[in-house]
Amino acid sequence: MIPLPAPNTITRPYRGLSVQETDLDLTPEAVEAWLLGREVYRRTDYLALRNGDRVALVAVRRESDEPLFSPVVEARVLAAGPEVVFVHSPETDVGNATALARAAQAHARPGAKAYLVQGRHEHVNFIWRPQPVRIAVTEVVPPEPPKFVAMAEQAIAFDEQLPPIELVADVLDLRTLAAEHPADTYLLPCRGAGTHIAGRLEFLDTRPAERLDWTLVGCERSVQFHRHFYGNDAPRVDICPRSTHDLAATAQPTLAKCCLLERGVQQVGSSVVVPWGSNLDEVRGALRMLVGLHPAEQPITAG
Numbered sequence: 001m002i003p004l005p006a007p008n009t010i011t012r013p014y015r016g017l018s019v020q021e022t023d024l025d026l027t028p029e030a031v032e033a034w035l036l037g038r039e040v041y042r043r044t045d046y047l048a049l050r051n052g053d054r055v056a057l058v059a060v061r062r063e064s065d066e067p068l069f070s071p072v073v074e075a076r077v078l079a080a081g082p083e084v085v086f087v088h089s090p091e092t093d094v095g096n097a098t099a100l101a102r103a104a105q106a107h108a109r110p111g112a113k114a115y116l117v118q119g120r121h122e123h124v125n126f127i128w129r130p131q132p133v134r135i136a137v138t139e140v141v142p143p144e145p146p147k148f149v150a151m152a153e154q155a156i157a158f159d160e161q162l163p164p165i166e167l168v169a170d171v172l173d174l175r176t177l178a179a180e181h182p183a184d185t186y187l188l189p190c191r192g193a194g195t196h197i198a199g200r201l202e203f204l205d206t207r208p209a210e211r212l213d214w215t216l217v218g219c220e221r222s223v224q225f226h227r228h229f230y231g232n233d234a235p236r237v238d239i240c241p242r243s244t245h246d247l248a249a250t251a252q253p254t255l256a257k258c259c260l261l262e263r264g265v266q267q268v269g270s271s272v273v274v275p276w277g278s279n280l281d282e283v284r285g286a287l288r289m290l291v292g293l294h295p296a297e298q299p300i301t302a303g
Contacts, residue, residue, distance in 0.1 A: 001074075001078065001109060002013065002060075002061055002074055002076040003076060004060045004128075005078065005128040006127075006128075006133045007057070007128065007129040007130070008097060008127065008128070008129070008131055008132075008164055009127070009128040009129075010044060010070045010097050010100055010103070010127050011125055011126065012095075012125065012161070013095060013160075014094055014095055014123055014124070014125040014191055014210060015122070016043055016044060016045045016046060016047045017041055017044075017045070017047070017048060017124060017125055017126060018040065018041065018044045018047045018048070018049070019047075019048045019050065019052075019116075019124050020047055020049050020050070022034075022049050022050065022145070023051060024049065024051060025051075026049060026051055026054050026055075026056040026077075026080050026081070026115040027037040027077075027080075028076075028077040028080075031049060031056055031058055031075065031077050032076070032077070033073045033192060034062060035047075035072045035097045036072055036073070036074075037071050037072065038071065038072050039069040039070065039071055040062060040069065040070065040071075040072055040222075041068070041069060041071075042062065042064075042065050042066070042067065042068055042070055045059065045060065045062060046058065046059055046060070046078075046126065046210075048116050048124065048126065049070055050067075050086075052152045053087050054081060055076070055082070055084040055116060056077050056079070056080035056084065057078045057079045057080070057084055057114045057116065057126060058075055058076065058077050058078065058079075059075070059076050059078055060072045060074065060075045060076075061073055061074040061075075061080060061093075065276075070202050074120075076263075077115070078114065078128070079112075079113040082109070082111055082112070083111060083112060083113045083114065084112070084113070084114045084115075084116060085104070085107055085109050085114070085115045085116070086116045086118070087103050087104065087106075087107045087115055087116065087117045089103040089106075089117055089118070089119050090119065090120065091119070091120060092117055092119030092120060093119060093120055093157070094117050094118075094123050094124060094125035095122065095123075095125065095160045096158075096160055097127065097158075097162060097163050097164040098124060098132070098156050098157075098159065098162065098164045098165050099119070099157070099161075100117050100126075100127040100130070100164065101127055101130040101164030101166075102164075102278050103115065103117045103119070104117070104127055104130045105130065108273060112203045113128065113129055114127070114129075115126050115127050115128050115130065115224055116214065118177055119138040122222070128166070128289060129234040130164055131164075132163075132164040132165055132166040133164065133166065133253065133290075133291055134138045134165075134166045134168055134170045134224070134246070134252070134253070134288070135152075135166070135167055135168065135254065135255055135290055136169075136170045136252050136253070136254040137149050137166055137167050137168065137169055137170060137255045138172070138241035138245055138254060138255070138256040138257070139169060139170070139171050139172070139257075140171070140172045140173075140174060140239050141172070141173050141174070142174065142175075142195050143251070146169055146171060146253075148168055148283075150171050151278070151280060151283045152165065152167055152255060152283055152287060153220060153296070154283075155255065155280055155283045155284035155287055155288065159284055159287070159288070161288075161293060162287060162288065162291060165287065165291070168281050169301075170238055170243070170245075170254075172217075172219060172244060174195050174197065174239065175195070175196070175197055175241055177217060177237050177239065178197045178198075178199075178217060178237070179198075180214075180237075181202055181215060181235075181237045182199075182246060183199060183214065183215035183235075184199055184200060185200040185201075185202060185212050185213065185215070185217075186201055186202070186214060186215055186217050187202045187203070187208075187213040187214040187215065187216045187217065187218070187226075187234065187239050188201060188202070188203055188204065188217050188241055189203070189204050189205065189207070189217075189218045189219070189222050190203055190204065190205040191206070193229070198213075202214075204216075204218065204222055204225055204226065204229075205299055207229055211229075211230045211232075214234055214238070215234065215235045215236070215237060216234040216235065216236045216281070217236075217237045217239060217285060218236065218237075218238075218239060218240055219238065219240035219247070219258075219259050219260075219276075220240060220259065220260055220292045221242075221259035221260060221276075222236075222259075223236060225295065230283050239257060240259070241256040241257065241258065242256065242258050242268075242273070245271075246264070247268045247269060247271035247273070248268050248269040248270060248271075250267065250269065251270055252270065252289045253270050253271070253291075254270065254271040254272075254290075255271070255272060255274070255283070255287065255290065256271055256272070256273050256274075256275045257273060257274050257275060257278060258274075258275070258276065259274050259275070260276055261273055261274065261275045261276075263275060263282075264282065265285050265286045265289060267289055270290075272286040272287075272289045272290050273286075275288050
């Protein structure tokens with residue numbers, strides 16, 4: 001018997017799903033009798049049969065993958081009637097599992113197993129029992145919205161091999177940290193974030209000429225820069241996710257960044273770390289590692 005799909009199954013590419021209008025009574029017996037021996041395209045793995053408002057999702061097994069068309073030798077109705085929700089979502093990229101899961105979530109219905117989504121360019125795909133993978137994204141704000149989260153969203157939007165992913169922003173707010181460590185003057189790594197904190201602000205990347213009595217709000221690389229510039233250390237508020245989060249111990253898949261990693265990605269337990277100035281390929285590679293898709297093209301270092 002054809003097995004039930006695993007949660008989050010979609011067709012990749014979506015040409016593997018054929019949508020057919022029919023006047024069949026969409027019972028398992030009627031559907032299977034109609035399909036057995038019927039020719040289907042050699043890339044067709046699923047059919048969505050529509051009779052008015054009723055829909056059945058069917059998995060098929062072909063006699064051969066070699067000829068252009070091959071007879072069906074086995075069929076199984078996976079879901080029908082109230083177990084299937086048909087969603088019209090014109091902005092959804094139906095080749096993307098996360099986009100499909102979001103469309104399904106917006107139309108969630110108790111008892112539903114399959115969500116058929118008609119999306120962008122009228123293309124159709126399905127997702128079976130969507131269960132997005134939750135990934136925490138550690139980030140420092142401002143700027144807002146968090147740039148690192150936005151980069152992860154970009155990577156998810158174009159990598160069609162990823163399963164559905166739900167990003168959970170885990171932010172460290174510089175303004176809150178500063179308020180918890182009051183000082184007359186703060187030294188921040190750079191002015192790019194547009195941070196506004198009560199008190200005088202100086203910026204390490206400008207290499208202030210005068211060494212003031214300041215509190216450094218930064219990471220280990222900022223400490224190294226400060227020692228090089230001034231020959232000593234300053235009181236510090238640590239903003240490095242590797243210090244503020246025990247990445248090696250957490251069971252939650254986590255995407256983090258570290259200024260001490262200059263290129264590539266690094267796995268640390270259930271977490272993956274990218275450079276502070278990471279590019280989109282590194283973020284994408286880290287996400288793939290977190291969901292078990294090894295990005296062979298990325299340089300990987302031991303954690």
